Amino acid sequence: MLFEVKDLHTQFSTEEGVVRAVDGISFSVDRGEVLGIVGESGSGKSVTSLSILKLIPDPPGRITGGQILLETEAGKTEDLVRASEARMEQIRGDRIAMIFQDPMTSLNPYLRIGAQLAEVLVLHKRMRRAEARARSIALLKEVGIPAATSRIDDYPHQLSGGMRQRVMIAMALLCDPDLLIADEPTTALDVTIQAQILDLIQERREAQGVAVILITHDLGVVARMADRVAVMYAGRIVEEASAEAIFHAPRHPYTIGLKRSVPRLDVARGQRLSPIPGMPPSLARVPPGCPFHPRCEHVMAVCREKVPETREVSREASAGEPGEGKSAAGDAAAGATKATRRALHVVRCHLGDPALDTYHGHPTSPAPEAQQVDQPGGGAS
Amino acid sequence: MAEVSQAGADAGAGAGQGAGAGQGKVRLDAIERGSSLWRDAWRRLRKNRASVVSGVILVVLVLACIVVPEVSSWRYDLADLKLGATPPSAAHWMGTDYFGRDLMARVFFGGRVSFTVGVIATLVSFTIGVSWGGIAGYFGGKVDAVMMRIVDALYTFPFLVLVILLMVFFANDRSVLHAAFQLVLSVAVENPKDPAYFPIFQIAVVFAALGAISWLTMARIVRGQVIALRGQPFVEAARSIGVGHRAIIFGHLIPNALGPIIVYTTLTIPEVMMTEAFLSFLGLGTQEPLSSWGLLASSGAETMDLYPWLILFPGGMLAVTLLCFNFLGDGLRDALDPRIRKD
Amino acid sequence: MIRFVLKRLLSILPTLLIVATVAFVMMRFVPGGPFDQERAVPAEVERALRAKYHLDDPLAKQYGDWLWALVSRGDLGPAFKYPNRTVNEIIALSLPISMQLGVLAMIFALLVGVPLGIVGAVRQNTWKDTAAMATAMVGVSIPRFVLAPLMILIFSLTLFWFPVARWETWRHMVLPVVCAGLPMAAYLARLTRGGMLEVIRSDFVRTARAKGLSERRVILRHALRGGMLPVVSYLGPGFSHLLVGSLVVEKIFNIPGMGRYFVEAAMNRDYNLVLGVMLVYGVLLMVFNALVDVAYAFIDPRVELG
Ligand SMILES: Nc1ncnc2c1ncn2[C@@H]1O[C@H](COP(=O)(O)OP(=O)(O)OP(=O)(O)O)[C@@H](O)[C@H]1O
Ligand code: SF4
Numbered sequence A: 001m002l003f004e005v006k007d008l009h010t011q012f013s014t015e016e017g018v019v020r021a022v023d024g025i026s027f028s029v030d031r032g033e034v035l036g037i038v039g040e041s042g043s044g045k046s047v048t049s050l051s052i053l054k055l056i057p058d059p060p061g062r063i064t065g066g067q068i069l070l071e072t073e074a075g076k077t078e079d080l081v082r083a084s085e086a087r088m089e090q091i092r093g094d095r096i097a098m099i100f101q102d103p104m105t106s107l108n109p110y111l112r113i114g115a116q117l118a119e120v121l122v123l124h125k126r127m128r129r130a131e132a133r134a135r136s137i138a139l140l141k142e143v144g145i146p147a148a149t150s151r152i153d154d155y156p157h158q159l160s161g162g163m164r165q166r167v168m169i170a171m172a173l174l175c176d177p178d179l180l181i182a183d184e185p186t187t188a189l190d191v192t193i194q195a196q197i198l199d200l201i202q203e204r205r206e207a208q209g210v211a212v213i214l215i216t217h218d219l220g221v222v223a224r225m226a227d228r229v230a231v232m233y234a235g236r237i238v239e240e241a242s243a244e245a246i247f248h249a250p251r252h253p254y255t256i257g258l259k260r261s262v263p264r265l266d267v268a269r270g271q272r273l274s275p276i277p278g279m280p281p282s283l284a285r286v287p288p289g290c291p292f293h294p295r296c297e298h299v300m301a302v303c304r305e306k307v308p309e310t311r312e313v314s315r316e317a318s319a320g321e322p323g324e325g326k327s328a329a330g331d332a333a334a335g336a337t338k339a340t341r342r343a344l345h346v347v348r349c350h351l352g353d354p355a356l357d358t359y360h361g362h363p364t365s366p367a368p369e370a371q372q373v374d375q376p377g378g379g380a381s
Numbered sequence B: 001m002a003e004v005s006q007a008g009a010d011a012g013a014g015a016g017q018g019a020g021a022g023q024g025k026v027r028l029d030a031i032e033r034g035s036s037l038w039r040d041a042w043r044r045l046r047k048n049r050a051s052v053v054s055g056v057i058l059v060v061l062v063l064a065c066i067v068v069p070e071v072s073s074w075r076y077d078l079a080d081l082k083l084g085a086t087p088p089s090a091a092h093w094m095g096t097d098y099f100g101r102d103l104m105a106r107v108f109f110g111g112r113v114s115f116t117v118g119v120i121a122t123l124v125s126f127t128i129g130v131s132w133g134g135i136a137g138y139f140g141g142k143v144d145a146v147m148m149r150i151v152d153a154l155y156t157f158p159f160l161v162l163v164i165l166l167m168v169f170f171a172n173d174r175s176v177l178h179a180a181f182q183l184v185l186s187v188a189v190e191n192p193k194d195p196a197y198f199p200i201f202q203i204a205v206v207f208a209a210l211g212a213i214s215w216l217t218m219a220r221i222v223r224g225q226v227i228a229l230r231g232q233p234f235v236e237a238a239r240s241i242g243v244g245h246r247a248i249i250f251g252h253l254i255p256n257a258l259g260p261i262i263v264y265t266t267l268t269i270p271e272v273m274m275t276e277a278f279l280s281f282l283g284l285g286t287q288e289p290l291s292s293w294g295l296l297a298s299s300g301a302e303t304m305d306l307y308p309w310l311i312l313f314p315g316g317m318l319a320v321t322l323l324c325f326n327f328l329g330d331g332l333r334d335a336l337d338p339r340i341r342k343d
Numbered sequence C: 001m002i003r004f005v006l007k008r009l010l011s012i013l014p015t016l017l018i019v020a021t022v023a024f025v026m027m028r029f030v031p032g033g034p035f036d037q038e039r040a041v042p043a044e045v046e047r048a049l050r051a052k053y054h055l056d057d058p059l060a061k062q063y064g065d066w067l068w069a070l071v072s073r074g075d076l077g078p079a080f081k082y083p084n085r086t087v088n089e090i091i092a093l094s095l096p097i098s099m100q101l102g103v104l105a106m107i108f109a110l111l112v113g114v115p116l117g118i119v120g121a122v123r124q125n126t127w128k129d130t131a132a133m134a135t136a137m138v139g140v141s142i143p144r145f146v147l148a149p150l151m152i153l154i155f156s157l158t159l160f161w162f163p164v165a166r167w168e169t170w171r172h173m174v175l176p177v178v179c180a181g182l183p184m185a186a187y188l189a190r191l192t193r194g195g196m197l198e199v200i201r202s203d204f205v206r207t208a209r210a211k212g213l214s215e216r217r218v219i220l221r222h223a224l225r226g227g228m229l230p231v232v233s234y235l236g237p238g239f240s241h242l243l244v245g246s247l248v249v250e251k252i253f254n255i256p257g258m259g260r261y262f263v264e265a266a267m268n269r270d271y272n273l274v275l276g277v278m279l280v281y282g283v284l285l286m287v288f289n290a291l292v293d294v295a296y297a298f299i300d301p302r303v304e305l306g
C-alpha cells in the first residue's frame, strides 16, 4: 500500500473549546487509485488533507494521534506523524503534492508563475534555473496552457481562474509525486473548465500511476473520478466503499441523504430533491453518540448514547436496498454489488439486516425505537 | 424570550432613541445579535490582562487628577521663590519647580487639562468623522466619491504644519476668532475682556484644531461599516416603513457600527493628547499659568540637567497615560472586532 | 515609470500653488506683522522697514511680486528677522541638516522596526512576540519630547557617551536620530507584524509550504513582499510624521535644521521664511509620496502606475 492513514486525530483549541476536526479516521490509497472524500462543508475534509502534509497551523491545531504511513522509495513505510519538519519538507511537493481549492488566492500574486514553478524543481531536483524553467514550460504545455513559453513570465493576476488552476496542477506535478491531494480542485471554477481540470487529473493518474485523494462535496465529481469513496461527517468517516456501492447501494443514512440532495439527470424530473434537514454540528460541540443523530431520519434512542459498532460485512450480506425502494436503481445496485464481491466493506451502523424493522444495524437496538423515526432533531433539543 | 426583550430594552436605551414603536420589531434581530456580541466582547476584554490593568490605571489617574488638586495642601500656581526648585521630599512628593511651586499639584492639575483636551477634541473629531463617514457611506455613489476624495486629499497633507500656523495666527488676542470668543463670552460673564479668560480661549482653539485634523480615519472606518450594513434587511425594512434618511443613519446604522467606532475613539484620545502636548512643548498650546503635561515637560526639558524630576514626572505621567490608552484600545479592538484581530 | 514620476511631479505644482496662496493670504490677513513685537522699534523705523520689504503694497501686488520672484528666479525673498540673509540662504543651510536627520531616522526606523515586526509575526504568541510588541507599544506611546530628555539624561549626562547638542560628527547624530526614529520604528514594528500575520495566513503562503520550502524561505521569499505593503504605504504619512517629530528633536538637541527655523518664523510672523519652509516641506512630501507609489507598484505587480 502506497499510503495509509490510521486512526488520525487532529484538534484545534479555540475559544469555544476543543474542536475535533478530524476524529479518528482511517483510509488508504494505492498507486493509480483515486480515493474520493466527500462530506458537507465543515466536515473536516481540508483539515484531513492539511494533516497529511502536517500543515495544520500550530497553534491552534495539533495532530493528537494516529499514523500517516507513506511507503518510502526503499519500500519501507514511514510514519509522517513522527517525521521531523526537515523530513516533511523533503516530502512536501516532491512525494506528496497538493492542489488547493481556490486558484485565485493560492498562487503568490507578487511572483511570476515561472519563478513559482521553477523553485520547486530547484529545491527538490537540484536543477539549475535554466533547466527548471525549460521543464516548467514543458509542464505548462502538458496541462494545456497555450503559449506557455510567454505565459511563464506572467503574474498570476494576468491569468484566468481555469488557467491558474492548471498552473497549480502543473506545479503539483513538477516532481512526479506519488500522491496527489486535490482539495476541491474545481469548486471555484465554472462547469466546462471543471471538466477539463478533472480530465487532466484523470489523465495523469493513468499516465503516471499517481495516487489521488480527491476531496469534494460534489458527488457528481466523485462518481466520475473515484475508485473508492470515503464519506465524512463531523470529522469521522461514516462510510467507505467503492464508488458504485456508494452510489447504488449506500448504507449510511447520511450518505443516502447526501445522494438524495443532489440533482440527478437519470431520475425523472419532478422528483423532489430532499436536502438533509438541519445543519452539520459545530465541531466544538459534536452531539454525543452518533454525531448524525439530530438529523437522522432513522434515529433511535441508543444512537444518542453510542456509535454503533463497526462490523465488517460484505455488501451481499446486506443486500437489501435501503432508502430508495426496490426499483430500477435497486437492480443496478445488485449488479454493482456483484462487481465488488471480493471486497469487504467497513460499514459503521447500517448493516441493512432485513431481520430488523429498519435497516439500522444497532445490535442493541430494540425494534420499537423505530417509532421515533420521523422526528429528526426532536431528540436533540 | 425574556432575554430577547431584555436585550431590546438595553439597546433601545443605548442607541435608537429616535426609533418609533413600530420599528422595535424590525430591529430585533440586529439587536439580539448585537447584545450577545457585547457580552462576548466584554468577556474577551476581561481576559486581556494588559487592557484590564490599563483601564484600572486610567480610572485611577483620572480620579487623581480630579481629587489631588482639591485636597493637596499646595495650589498649582502657588509660588515660593525663596524655596526654588527642590527634589522630591516628604513635603513635596514630586519636588518643586524653579518658582517653588509644588510639582505634584501642577502635574495633576495639568492632567485635568490634558485629559480634557483629549476628550473634547476627540468628541469634535468623533462628531465630524461619524457624520462624514455615515453620510458618505449611506448615500454612496457621487456623494460618497466626492466626500471620500476630499478625505484622501486631506490625508496626504502635513496637517500638523497647518495646525502650527493656525495656532500661531488664531490663538492670539487680536485674531478674529478671539473677538468672536469674547462676543460669546459676553453673554455669560460681565467682563469678557478680562485676560484671565485668554487661556480658555487658547485651549478652545486647540480643541478645534486637533478635532479638525483627526477625524479622517474615523470617517473612513464609519463609511466602511455603513456600507457593509446598509444592504441588510433591517435597513430595508426601516426604509419601507418610512423612516427618514437621518434616522436610519444615526438611529440604525451608526449604533450597529459602534464596535469599531468605540475602538477608534479610544485610540484617538491618546493621539490627540500627544498632539496637544507636542504643541504645548513648542509653546503653541496650553500657556502659563495653566499647566498641561506637555507644557510641564517643555519647561522641564529646559532645565533637565539641573532638575531632572521636572521632566521625569510630567513626562512619565503622560507616557503612562498614552500607553494605557493604547493598550486599552488594542484590547478593545481584539474584543470587539475579532475579524480584524491581529493575533 | 519615469513618465509616471514626471507626471506626478508636474501634478504637484498646482497643489503647491494652492498651499502657497492659502498660507500667504492667511498670514497677511491675521493681525500682527514681523515688526510689531519689538517695542523698541520707533514708528519711523518700522515704517522704513515696512517700506523696504514692500509690506505696504496692495496685497495682490505683494503676492504677485513674491510669486514672480519665486517662479522666475527661484527667489523666496528676504527673511525679515535675519536682516542679512535671504530665505534661500537659510534653507540652503538648514535643509541638508534636516534631510540628514530625517533620512537617517527613517533608515533607523526601518532597520529596527521591520525585523522586530517579522519576529513578532513569525514567533506569534511566544514570549519573543509579546516582548517585541510590548516594547513597540511603549515606543509608540512615549512622546519624543519625553524620550529625548530621558536619553540625554542617561547617555549624555550620566554615561557621557554622546554630546548633548549640535550636529557635527556622527557622535552628535546618534541621539537625535534615535529619538526621531524610535517612535516610528515602534509603529513600523506593529504595522509589519500585522501585515505579515495577514500574509502568513493567506492561501499562497500555505501553497509555498506545501511545496516543501523551508520556513525561512517561505517567510523571506513568499510572505515578506506582501507583508511589507502596509509598511510601504505608511512611509508617505510616516515621512510627514517624521518632519513634525524633527521639530521637537531639532529644538531639544539644538540642531540648526529647517524645523527650528519654521517654528521660530511662525512665532515671529516672518512671512517669507514660513512660506518658504512650507513650500519646501510640500515639495519633499509630494516627491516622497510619488516615490512610495513607485515602490508600491514595484512590489505589487497588480498595481499599475497611471
Ligand atoms: N485554523 C482553525 N482553527 C480552528 N478551527 C479550525 C481551523 N481550521 C479548521 N477548523 C475547524 O475544522 C472544521 C473542519 O474544517 P474543514 O476546513 O476541514 O472543513 P471542510 O470539510 O474542508 O469544509 P469545506 O467544504 O467548507 O472546505 C471546521 O468546522 C472548523 O471549525
Ligand atoms: S441510525 Fe443512528 S447511528 Fe445510524 S446514522 Fe442515524 S443516528 Fe446515527
Ligand SMILES: [Mg+2]
Pocket: A045, A046, A047, A183, A184
Ligand atoms: Mg475545505
